Amino acid sequence: MDGQEKRENHVWNGDAPTLGVEEEYFLVHPGTRGLEPAGARVVARAAATAGEAVTGEFTQYQVEGRTVPCQGTEELREELRRVRAAAVTATRAEGLGLCASGTPVLGASRREDIGDHPRYRAGSDQYRAMLDDFAVSAFHVHVHLPERELAVLVGNHLRPWLPLLVALSANSPFHEGLDTGYASWRAVIRGRFPCLGPPPYAESLDHHERLATAMAESEAMLEPGMPFWDVRPNPRLPTLEVRSMDVLADIDDTVALTVLIRALVVTAADRVVRGDPGPRVGAELLRAAYWRAARDGWPGSGVDALSGRVLPAPEQAERLVRHVRPVLEAYGDMGEVSAFLRRLAARGTGAERQRAWARDGAGPAGVVDALVRATDCVSVP
Template sequence: MEGRIPTVGVEEEYFLVHPGTRAVEAAAGAVVARASAVLGDLVSGEFTAYQVEGRTPPCSGSEDLRKRLTGVRAAVSAAAGEEGLRLCASGTPVIGGDGPPVVGDHPRYRAGVKQYRAMLDDFAICAFHAHVNLPDREAAVLVGNHLRPWLPLLVAMSANSPFHRGQDTGYASWRSVVRGRFPCLGPPPYAESLAHYEQLATAMEESEALLEAGIPFWDVRPNPRLPTLEIRSMDVPANVDDTVALAVLIRALVVTAAAQVERGDPGPRVCGELLRAAYWRAARDGWSGTGVDALTGRILPATVQAGRLVDHVRPALDMHGETEQVTAFLRRLATRGTGAQCQRASAESHGGFAGVVDDLIDRTRPGRGVTPE
């Protein structure tokens, strides 16, 4: 992949909230029907009827990605408005609806409820997924080995779910905690090859820890239907510019790892237990705290880990002209904080969760751009 810029696309999940109660509303079917008239298959429902997913086509440059994503948000936001609702980009619902989530009408969702039971009673969470073009599935699995140690840092950088149904969880990314209790979610296993990866997925399916071996839900996976490597560990950011910056950072990480794989490096054998500990620490403390460097086991500030990541991928960022975009994002994190820090600041300044939701609606608004530093 050296010398070639792979395309990148994103998926974002949003909550639908009532502007009066600020609680989530189970209206995904009506909103998707309206939005699909504009977006076609770039919009769909999600696991619960509280959520809508928007996605971009593959994009070569960051400006194209930003334009496309802004257009997706605009169309979905307009459709929600026609139903008397608002779009809210948060990893968890700040104010919950009545009772358990209304599960979307999809055979896989119904099969999940049957298999995982009460574990899905509060599984209403919104993510951001990045897709980087990588059609060689064998190489994609080995690239995943290189990405594994950096996944906790991506959790910390994207953390945007400190509140859950009217409670302060004490975490920066409660969405990551909700996901972490499932045996089929979280960091992927280290795989020697594509055959080894598929063997592990098959064993997981046979144990009933995974629904389908062909559709694993690990945080890095060769997409089952697209020629992409999909990275899935992040909370959905409220600001479009943050999503775009994370997407191009992830693309640079994939490009760097693919070059290592081409040189015969299968990736570091990071201990699975240490990696899960790093995930948990990142979910709890987020960007403002210290975390576990999964490569060394040392406890380091997230800022130091981020500096190491940028240094690691800088040649790819420079090659694509995206270094300043990523460093500007890090400056925003240093001054404004992550989404979790913004939500807590909003709760303090507005005196409650309703103000948090209002602020999230405003920051999710198409064309809103970055929060001033």
């Protein structure tokens, strides 16, 4: 069998599945550099030019940008710029700055500033003081995958790689003015909730739904139809959604991680249709891997959940790229991912950049200013 015949036996032979991105941003005051509860005002301003591309988030200190489905890397990059530009412009009009960081660098959040949505209010009633400082910003990747049974089994294959995605995207070393000593403090905050983090291993879609129902009945989860696990078939869209990553200030990094995740999803789907339901990685080991990734990030070492060994994050990244390389090459995305890894080797993740900005002498306030500049994709006259 020649190479062409082999390729025809793979699910990724053909057009790349579409993908989309959601980014969450903080709204910060230019004087105090603290959080500003202006989400509703910013969304209203953005609606005139961006429609529903800029929406509200869990707190009034945040807004979210949503792309339309895209296929190629350049299309995705331009769409991210369009959406982020709309959010930046509306935020500026309110006299504020838009900040892409996984946690607030300065300024405490308050539970009374939770967004005006029934689900958010229900969450406040259910989780109580656990939400007092729950202001975290993520980026989510959607990959078109309309078959929900397939999507659940693909999630089994993604579970061992989620800690590495935490390390690659780490962008929250500071929280309320303090260096936490972690690369992703957002991952630590999320880890205290029973409904967040990696999904349980699922034998089938029915098993997945029964687990979600049991979680909701225990009140550990709000709604069984809308689980907040880090991989899930989206409740409303024909996509598999990956949710473990901190929001990134650099759009090129966002694009690269998005296409890397798409390659991981497609590689997993290929294995599922060939009869492989995914590795049974234990929840305890996966929890340890999440914690180590959140603490040490890049270029630190972390737990490889597939082997149980502690390996440097760059070595784990090389293993991931080898694992998905045929798909990256088939879709023309290998160069994008290689450039991302070179950037990581040269200047680290967002966590290293934030600490470098703090060391420049301006402290946390200077970190906020640098993040606002890095998030801004609108040319200033």
